[in-house]
Amino acid sequence: MTSPEIDLQFEALLNYLKHNRGFDFTGYKRSSLSRRVQRRMQTINIKQYSEYLDYLEVHPEEFLHLFNTLLINVTTFFRDxxxxxxxxxxxxxxxxxxxxxxxxxxxxxxxxxxxxxxxxxxxxxxxxxxxxxxxxxxxxxxxxxxxxxxxxxxxxxxxxxxxxxxxxxxxxxxxxxxxxxxxxxxxxxxxxxxxxxxxxxxxxxxxxxxxxxxxxxxxxxxxxxxxAETQAKILTRFHFxxxxxxxxxxxxxxxxxxxxxxxxxxxxxxxxxxxxxRVMLRDRLTLINPISGGSITTPLSTHVRLREAAFDNGPISRIITDLNGNLALANARARSLFGISPRHIGRPFQDLEISDRPIELRSRLEEVYRGQKIVYVRDVTWHSIEGETSYFDIQVALLTDVAGNRLGVSISFLDMTRHKRLQEEVEHSNQEVVVAYEELQSTNEELETTNEEMQSMNEELETTNEELQSTNEELETMNEELQSTNEELQTVNDEFQRRSEELNQSNHFLESILTSLKGSVVVLDRDLRVQIWNQKSEDWWGLRAVEVLGQHFLNLEIGLPVEQLRVHIRNCLNGISEPLNEVTLPAINRRGRSLKCQITCTPLIGDEQVRGVILLMEEQAK
The missing domain is CATH 3.40.50.150 (Vaccinia Virus protein VP39)
Structure with missing residues (x-):
């Protein structure tokens, strides 16, 4: 849960990116965007959005790292x-x-x-x-x-x-x-x-x-x-x-x-x-203004919306055809009455059911084009799918512009049902008129109630669909973020594996050197504990490396008087150089053979400091 102050800081950061770097993230979903920004802030140990904005102003190179974090470039060949x-x-x-x-x-x-x-x-x-x-x-x-x-x-x-x-x-x-x-x-x-x-x-x-x-x-x-708002406007551009x-x-x-x-x-x-x-002119006008600028407020766009609203909400069912005989427009009442959907727009009028039912209209259109600007057809009966009967007066009129150029034909359906029924009811007794009116009123109320219920259910379904869609998009976003993180971890793991292989090669190389030496090699740390015990040492003194590693060298029981080396080892650790650190001692190897062992003490240098001692033991030639 975020506070209003934190939200304001985050919006200030997005506006800074938009106006100073030309990257407009204000149309992105806030949940995903805030996660990515916080991830980058954690990397550089910053907790507040305001502090991060100050950091961006001082360190321009940070923009590249931030954009690489925000723009999740997760993709593959033939994905899905x-x-x-x-x-x-x-x-x-x-x-x-x-x-x-x-x-x-x-x-x-x-x-x-x-x-x-x-x-x-x-x-x-x-x-x-x-x-x-x-x-x-x-x-x-x-x-x-x-x-x-x-x-x-x-x-x-x-x-x-x-x-x-x-x-x-x-x-x-x-x-x-x-x-x-x-x-x-x-x-x-x-x-x-x-x-x-x-x-x-x-x-x-x-x-x-x-x-x-x-x-x-x-x-x-x-x-x-x-x-959702930015998605809709981008889709309008895609449509164009x-x-x-x-x-x-x-x-x-x-x-x-x-x-x-x-x-x-x-x-x-x-x-x-x-x-x-045939996208509406209103949608095409959204291409003129930047998406981030909000709704269109030009006089032209306002005039277009007013004309569309007036046509679509008119009380008379009306259909417009163009000069090519294709269905161009149908207002809300006509769409509802005759079952016209968006896919019918642009299709030839003669292919639609309305051109022949409730009355044949194709010949009336031809009459209009031949010179008769308005054609009337009266007392047309319409039987709806629900079984109701309606009566219309149909007006077919030629549409022209100010210069008199033909634009198309308007077909208007004036609903005369009520007038027709009233005429019939006048012929009956007053009681029958009252009964018929009450039944009609009851039917209208039931239809309105049903319409309201259906509209309510439709709104609930749309809300549920939008929530499911939003949840699905959020899950997919998180999935791509996890995939991006996994790829980064894989890269780090590959680097660790490469370093490990290099270390193993170095260890094998060092082991090969130690094995190839003719003498016994022992490496001690500053506490005189054994760090390296080569194969020749095992062969001479009869102790395996696993038995002596980490043991105090002067406590080892081998065929060498190790106590006599204490002074030489200490001199080596204290930086006192040869020849004081070379000595020859009598020794007995693991096979019981006596030999003269020449021991050389050499300091082990690391970071310009003595880290230990290297003892090289060789048999002195007789």
Missing amino acids: RPFWDFLSSEVLPRIIAQKEPDEPIRIWSAGCASGEEAYSLAMAFTDLLGAEQMQRVKIYATDVDEEALYHARQATYTAREVANVPPDSLANYFEPIVSPTDGEVSSYVFRKDLRQSVIFGRHDLIQDAPISKIDLLVCRNTLMYFN ALRDGGYLFLGKAEMLLNNVTMFTPIDLSYRVFTKIA
């Missing part, structure tokens, strides 16, 4: 393989089939991180088109992280990073790099000829204008880091970027439950959506 299989088998063939043989194919990989996703797209299209046709394909790979883009342009990946690439694709699309030291494959480079199809560039989804005329837009597990009928490919934590007017699912389980054509 079943999703990619569906894309390659169902979506990409449709895109290719819709194009002429020489027509370009434009792809946008938004939030591409270190490039694995963009190169996965290149491999998928090459499998379908062949390498000779890849000059048609342009893959625009964008991200806000310059460091990640630099890595992506190099197109060089470790064996662990290409683990998800199928063996056939790895052999066809990557060139191995062999290490000159051990002859093993150290990394893989994506094919240079196919790299020309991928164009990397920095792009901020919140602030920069979208790329246009896109056939496929891939943005996986990126939207989940933004709050896509061609009519273009495809949107999202991550497994992203659903688009609240954007049914802009995108419709091809397969919701694989998170593939297609664009719904």
Whole structure:
């Protein structure tokens, strides 16, 4: 639980990043963002956001570390393989089939991180088109992280990073790099000829204008880091970027439950959506202002919203067709009455049920276009699905602009049901009129009650869906954070393993030296405890290394009068040099043979200090 003061400090930090470094994180989800910032603050031992803001002002190099922590660049080749299989088998063939043989194919990989996703797209299209046709394909790979883009342009990946690439694709699309030291494959480079199809560039989804005329837009597990308002505005930009009928490919934590007017699912389980054509002018105007700037307040946008609200909330059911005979608009009453949904917008009017029911309207449209500006059709009976009968007067009118140019046709349905019923009721007795009115009133109240209940249930379901979606996005965000941390730990573990191998090699090398010496070598610390006891020492004195390591040398019972070495060892520890520290003593080895043992005491130097003594024992030649 955070206090208002801490929240204000955090917002001040985000505003500082936005205005001084051009990174706008104000549209990101606060829970994930605060975790990442606190993680960086813990690394440099800072507890308060205000203190960290001061630290950033004094240490500009800290921005790079902070951005690397905030921008979670977790991605792999063909991430979530079943999703990619569906894309390659169902979506990409449709895109290719819709194009002429020489027509370009434009792809946008938004939030591409270190490039694995963009190169996965290149491999998928090459499998379908062949390498000779890849000059048609342009893959625009964008991200806000310059460091990640630099890595992506190099197109060089470790064996662990290409683990998800199928063996056939790895052999066809990557060139191995062999290490000159051990002859093993150290990394893989994506094919240079196919790299020309991928164009990397920095792009901020919140602030920069979208790329246009896109056939496929891939943005996986990126939207989940933004709050709901920012997500909606980014999706409006995506809608503008896509061609009519273009495809949107999202991550497994992203659903688009609240954007049914802009995108419709091809397969919701694989998170593939297609664009719904003819977005409202209001949504297009959001592209003019930066997303972070809030709602549009220009006179034009206000006028557009007023006109839309007046049309949509009008008391008369109204349908508009364009000059091509396609359904262009339908207000709320018409949509509710005739079952018109967003997918019908843009379809030919003659293909819709309303063109022939409750009355044939196609010929009336032709009459209007032939010169009769308004055509009336009266006393039209409409039988709804619920079995109710309604009566309408239909007005078909030509729409023109100020200059008299034709724009389309307006079809208005004036509800005459009540008037019709009143006329019929006048013919009956007054009692029957009262009864009919009471029944009608009761029916209206029941319908209103049912409508309110259904609306309440619908709101509850929408709230539940939004909560589940938010929870799913939060879990996926935490999963990517854990994966990022795991990769960092793996890197540290690899470094530890390398250091351990180097230490083992050094120990084997030292052991080889000690074994190769002809004499006995014993190393003592300053407390005269045995640290090294080589193999020759075992052979001479009959004690194994495990028996003497850590033991006081002067307490060992071997065939050497070790007590006579006390003075020489002390002289060596005190820095008194030869010849006082060389001595020859009679000794008996483990086999009982007598010998003259020449002992040399040498100080063990470390960090310019005497750390111990090295005793070299050799048999004196007779």
